[in-house]
Amino acid sequence: MDSTRTEHQDAFEDHRRALLGAAYRVLGTVADSEDAVQETWLRWQKVDLAAVRDPRAYLLAAVTRTALNIVRSRDRRREEYIGPWLPEPVSTDVAADPGRAAEVADEISLALLVVLESLSPLERAAFVLREVFALPYPEVADTLERSEVSVRQLVSRARAHVRERTPRHPADASTHRALTTAFLEAAEGRTPLAELVEVLSPEVVLTTDAGGRAKAALRPIRGIGKVLPFIAGVLAKPEVEALSWAIHEVNGRPALVGHEGTRVDCVVWIEADGAVTTRIDMVRNPEKLGAVRL
Known part of the structure; x- marks a missing residue:
């Protein structure tokens, strides 16, 4: 390996964790995030390092642009997605693979990802670059190809x-x-x-994501009077009665994992205000459970 390649690689590895964290916050899935980081690496190898003042800022901008391109492509697929879309959970307890995804996910709660997903892609990117990684507004504006005034508005709306x-x-x-x-x-x-x-909470919201690959509600269920009967109905189904349940750490917090043998069927996590549960989110789409370990 020549010296130029080594210098590029060293600089990239110094910031790989931050890049994966930025991509995961924007995209909400491990595979897409790793694709964004890999594409950024391929482009980074061709960059003249002498012209880069701040490698971290440069790489964060590059991976965010790539993530936004993936979001736009995925949004077209999302139109055909069956039911609600939730982020991909990642095991972060001692049983988890010691890979970079687990290291990054430990700092990024699923509850936060659900909130970020409710923002527009530009708001999400602006919020991540400014509020999480503290990039100056002019650099965020360059990254998103918007005016600084526009970016300040994006960040303000996202923050609120x-x-x-x-x-x-x-x-x-x-x-x-x-x-x-x-x-x-x-x-x-x-x-x-x-x-x-x-x-x-009386206003608790239950959201299930199966992507048409398993039984789930096609819309969020709101209010304790509807949520409890729905949970009762789910638990009474033979395929759910056959599951074993355990608490595992997912994205740095305890979550409920339903499994049959070594096959993970679902991950359920909650969000609480004080001692009261306000959100229940469940992922049953098998394509989103590959990073969950028993």
Whole structure:
């Protein structure tokens, strides 16, 4: 390997983790994020390093542009996607593969990814570059090919939206685990499902993503009066009754994993405001469960 290639590789490896984190926040899937990082690497090899003032900023801009191109292509496919779309969970506990995806996902909660997904692609990219990686507004503007004024508006809207969708009193680690354990005990039939009323917000929202590959609701279900009967109906289905349930760390937080032997059937995670669950999200699409380990 020649010296030029080594210099490029060294600079890229120094920032690979940040690049994967930026792409995962914009895209919400591991495979697409790794594709974006790989494409950025291929282009980076041809860059004149003497002309690059700040490799980190340059690479973050490059991977974000690539991620946005993937989003635009994927949005066309998304029109044909069956039901709601949720981000791809990644195991981050001791059983997880020690790969870069797990290292990055440990810092990026699924709850945050759900919120970011509700932003427009440009708002998401602007928010990630400015709020997560602290790039100056002029550099964000260059990356997104927008004026600085426009980018400031994008970031302001995104910041307000994230603040709106974020619990006022996020549950601490012990409360989050206790709530997840309550769902585990209900799933296993150790406690009556009706007892979940005590830990559910009246306005709780349940979203299931199966992509047409498994049984799931085609729209979010809102309100405790609809969510509880839906959960009861799901747990009563023979294919769900056959599952074993366990709590594993996913994206740095406890989540409920339903599995049959070594096959992962679903991942369920919650978001809570104080000691009350406000969101329940479930992924059953097998294409999104490849990064979950038992």
